[in-house]
Amino acid sequence: MEVVNKYVSLKHHVDGYPSESDFELATTPLQPAPGSGEVIVKNLFLSVDPYQLNRMKRYSSSHTAITAASKIEPGQRIDACGVGKVVASGRAELEEGDVVAGLLGWEQYTVVRPGTVLMKVDAKDLPISYYASVLGPSGLTAFAGFYDVCKPKKGEKVFISAASGSVGSLVGQYAKLSGCYVVGCAGSKQKVDLLKGKLGFDDAFNYKEEADLKSALRRYFPEGIDIYFDNVGAAMLEAAVANMNSFGRVAVCGAISEYTNAGERAAPDLIDIIYKRITLRGLLSVDYLHLHEQFSAATSDHLRRGRMIALEDVSVGIESVPTAFVGLFRGDNVGKKLVRVGELEG
């Protein structure tokens, strides 16, 4: 019996806001038996992340920076992190039925080539979706970005943009666990309530209701900001820098408001950066694989003890990937956006 693999691909490069019509669903027959060293994975949860937009552009300086951010050509399958079940294994250390996390793709099945890391996951410990969200690259980004780049001290004042998003929601929780004062911003009342309620932020605000971001931050941080975890760039970064304290640190994790608009830029005041000796640092989770074990152990423990919450926003079916992705840029998602494309059983 021939197995058919449905996958999402680009119709054309995307510059600017993406829309559902930029994508198409295609099918390809799947080889039932893996080649030498290959593993066939039935995908269960796929990660949908804003950075993929940079890969879809005709040109972006990100294309040559790291392999994981290489340019996506129209018609190609699109690799993406996820969790799946091994259905056929050409690797000695994996067998049929194993649940694995790693670089899969926006498709129902992924043929994983030799050399690509697949991490075996204990499906009985924590929900397997966690390995594509809080325990996946978004989690490592939050952990490494907060602890390694921001170097928090107890009592410091932390500001997080896109705070209900995949990374922001975790940074806020790590910051609270570290004894920091934490304020987040997000784009709806529902998200703001969630930050203050379920996630335990000290405060939160809807940036869409603030005419002047600089004075909004002055209101929320009368003693200034020590750490800014930036997921959006542009005007919010400028406002944060203007409100930072001496020796403030900015983790530049994402710039979602710039991804869709090449003309949108942050122009922070260099006089602030110099006189307040502010550090801005870009980060990618790929540089922190050496922290993975520590991150994973600490975070799993927090989750098991209920000290952290995994905020997931799950759509169902491979067909929903384009809408899930496009929705990231409309602020539709609350927490980590995932698409469930298969069931563990069966």
Added chain:
Amino acid sequence: MEVVNKYVSLKHHVDGYPSESDFELATTPLQPAPGSGEVIVKNLFLSVDPYQLNRMKRYSSSHTAITAASKIEPGQRIDACGVGKVVASGRAELEEGDVVAGLLGWEQYTVVRPGTVLMKVDAKDLPISYYASVLGPSGLTAFAGFYDVCKPKKGEKVFISAASGSVGSLVGQYAKLSGCYVVGCAGSKQKVDLLKGKLGFDDAFNYKEEADLKSALRRYFPEGIDIYFDNVGAAMLEAAVANMNSFGRVAVCGAISEYTNAGERAAPDLIDIIYKRITLRGLLSVDYLHLHEQFSAATSDHLRRGRMIALEDVSVGIESVPTAFVGLFRGDNVGKKLVRVGELEG
């Protein structure tokens, strides 16, 4: 006999480009005998630096950052680093005739209050002007900014703006001594020739002759920039970030092209900063006093052995301070701008 002290003061706050007419020369009688713990210093060499412009503004976020950058009010004397000779001492460790370096002022004599650091200088070792230039705060800024912020490795590619200026000319020499490939930019042919000739830069260019800074830097750094020592900000910072390699470091030391124009801003591409994991860090020499001894010993040694050159641009007479200062923003100075306001002998 009453001694009269001539000093330079502001007529009014300065926003935008400064001009000679913003300043006036005033006189005040000098107390011939120092009060308790005071030291009267006859000033010899005064430092003239771009950052003073920020102090002269009606408002700048720099005013509250550190004491040394506090706002200057019209009519006030203006403190500034320099070298002078003790003419009367209320401190046990200093006596008449000692040459000292520290925070003096744009004036002929400074009454140094108790608690203000005065460093005794060996007037027979190196020219005393050096303690207001290469061995003064500009030198420490260059040393700490290059070694601590930029963390150079042998063979790395270093770009320096305002490279013939007080700090840039030293950073370039430290970088060459560290085995780096060094390119500087400056604003005239004379300065470019000096960088390539006397200072031993690998290459240099006149930024005024480049229509497109981004492609100019691509030409000078076909393998990319690892370290950018920024003294100017604005478009040059954007162009440098666009040409940086992964894990590049930017020392944000000065932003002279922004000091005179609040609307002038650098808006580097955050996609570059994220994907290339670039670090930008603002710095001030006051944070590096713990490195002073190391800096001073190493740099004095380089100077004595002829491995480094002190580039000084000296005007004479307290009356020339306004022109010396205003000239900084016209690019008049070559190297560290000093004003000689007194003679060691007599």
